[in-house]
Amino acid sequence: MARHIKCGKLFTGLGEGAETGQTLVMDGETIRFAGPSADAPPPGPGDEVIDHSGHFVLPGLIDMHVHLSYGNAKTEEDIDLYAPLEFRALRGLEAAQRVLLAGFTTMADPTTTGHVSLAIRDAIDAGLFAGPRISTSGRQITNRQGLSDWYPSWIGVPETSIGVLCRDAAEGIAEIRLEVKDGVDFIKVAIDGDSMNPATDVLVAGYDQDEMSAMVREAHRLGKKVVVHARGAEGVLYSARAGADVIFHAAWMDDEGLEAVVENGCALCPTLSLVVNDIDFTRPGDGCYPDFPDAHKRELESACISLPKARAAGVKFMLGTDSGFAVTPYGEWHARELEHYVKYLGFSPVEALKCATVNNAEFVREEGRVGALEAGRLADILVVDGDPLADISVLQDRSRIREIIKGGETVKLEINKDARRLRSEFSYDLWSDVYTQERIGEIGMAPNLNQRAAE
Numbered sequence: 117m118a119r120h121i122k123c124g125k126l127f128t129g130l131g132e133g134a135e136t137g138q139t140l141v142m143d144g145e146t147i148r149f150a151g152p153s154a155d156a157p158p159p160g161p162g163d164e165v166i167d168h169s170g171h172f173v174l175p176g177l178i179d180m181h182v183h184l185s186y187g188n189a190k191t192e193e194d195i196d197l198y199a200p201l202e203f204r205a206l207r208g209l210e211a212a213q214r215v216l217l218a219g220f221t222t223m224a225d226p227t228t229t230g231h232v233s234l235a236i237r238d239a240i241d242a243g244l245f246a247g248p249r250i251s252t253s254g255r256q257i258t259n260r261q262g263l264s265d266w267y268p269s270w271i272g273v274p275e276t277s278i279g280v281l282c283r284d285a286a287e288g289i290a291e292i293r294l295e296v297k298d299g300v301d302f303i304k305v306a307i308d309g310d311s312m313n314p315a316t317d318v319l320v321a322g323y324d325q326d327e328m329s330a331m332v333r334e335a336h337r338l339g340k341k342v343v344v345h346a347r348g349a350e351g352v353l354y355s356a357r358a359g360a361d362v363i364f365h366a367a368w369m370d371d372e373g374l375e376a377v378v379e380n381g382c383a384l385c386p387t388l389s390l391v392v393n394d395i396d397f398t399r400p401g402d403g404c405y406p407d408f409p410d411a412h413k414r415e416l417e418s419a420c421i422s423l424p425k426a427r428a429a430g431v432k433f434m435l436g437t438d439s440g441f442a443v444t445p446y447g448e449w450h451a452r453e454l455e456h457y458v459k460y461l462g463f464s465p466v467e468a469l470k471c472a473t474v475n476n477a478e479f480v481r482e483e484g485r486v487g488a489l490e491a492g493r494l495a496d497i498l499v500v501d502g503d504p505l506a507d508i509s510v511l512q513d514r515s516r517i518r519e520i521i522k523g524g525e526t527v528k529l530e531i532n533k534d535a536r537r538l539r540s541e542f543s544y545d546l547w548s549d550v551y552t553q554e555r556i557g558e559i560g561m562a563p564n565l566n567q568r569a570a571e
């Protein structure tokens with residue numbers, strides 16, 4: 117039995133816009149036909165005809181940067197320490213379902229803990245649970261000046277961390293071999309740090325050129341692509357010269373770095389969502405206010421200069437969101453990244469949509485089999501009420517989603533609205549202030565000293 121969709125407008129991901137008068141035909145999990153209704157094979161007896169003639173039909177979206185194991189973390193301790201790995205896997209499965217219900221039928225997880233996201237991927241593959249298609253790395257490979265070595269040296273990087281400390285290329289290569297043995301889809305290296313860590317705010321690279329090149333070479337030799345977290349100029353340059361497949365962030369990329377990116381055909385994935393959400397949503401009273409939003413304002417300013425240059429130079433852009441933090445919760449803001457590309461980086465809505473579909477599809481393990489609507493590809497389809505080419509923000513409105521199809525089947529899935537978070541998932545912040553006599557005086561609270569004396 118085939119399924120025929122009459123499309124109001126069809127964006128295949130391959131042309132330069134959306135077409136009217138189009139029909140999609142699915143046979144099992146694949147697309148048999150996508151094109152003008154006049155040329156479509158007529159529905160046979162028993163075939164299903166779905167009328168989306170009032171709707172916009174596009175490929176299921178792809179998010180390159182979702183951290184399923186993080187649990188909408190408020191702190192780095194939440195990411196690394198509190199919930200047991202087994203709980204993180206169960207919690208992450210629900211997170212993956214939220215991603216799918218936002219219209220993202222495929223995602224990549226660059227950095228997990230233990231084998232959490234591998235287990236989620238496999239459970240969905242095995243048909244045990246509904247969820248998006250997942251490609252995942254293992255723990256991120258990092259050094260003193262990278263991410264994850266963010267606790268004092270007398271604590272170190274714990275086993276349950278999202279990172280593994282590799283102090284040189286030899287340790288990195290040993291870790292790459294282990295992760296490949298354990299079944300990762302790609303390798304993630306954090307070559308530099310984050311604006312929020314004062315110790316790494318200078319954003320020097322944690323590996324030199326030789327070390328980085330050796331690790332990328334080994335990953336490629338073992339058949340795995342490499343994603344690098346690189347915010348600073350040096351990290352971008354070394355990653356690009358090493359031939360990394362995708363560079364995340366790249367806000368402080370300089371002209372030398374851009375040249376190396378172009379020369380080596382690296383893709384960029386800016387991931388503005390964490391930065392912009394932090395600027396837009398963080399409030400006084402949040403622990404990171406105002407330092408982190410201020411740092412992210414500087415990062416966004418720099419990104420608005422460096423990244424449009426890369427777009428003009430013809431660099432391939434992919435699209436991801438860094439979902440999994442309290443400021444980028446699962447299922448909520450994924451499609452807002454497309455709006456950021458239009459608003460901050462000068463992309464047209466068509467270009468932004470291509471980043472989130474055909475471009476991202478080149479990275480994930482279904483390489484070239486998702487991300488576009490043409491005969492032979494997997495039937496992963498999103499149907500919305502509205503025209504994202506006229507207003508890219510309509511994709512953020514989940515009430516406009518009319519149908520999500522994965523592998524030819526309509527996604528029927530509901531998140532438990534009463535699902536709650538456990539106290540034990542988060543680090544303890546018992547008080548937000550230190551209550552000295554002076555501070556109590558400032559706040560204007562009168563301690564009941566008399567009563568205490570009388571007791």
Ligand SMILES: [Zn+2]
Pocket residue numbers: 181183227438
């Ligand atoms: Zn990330």
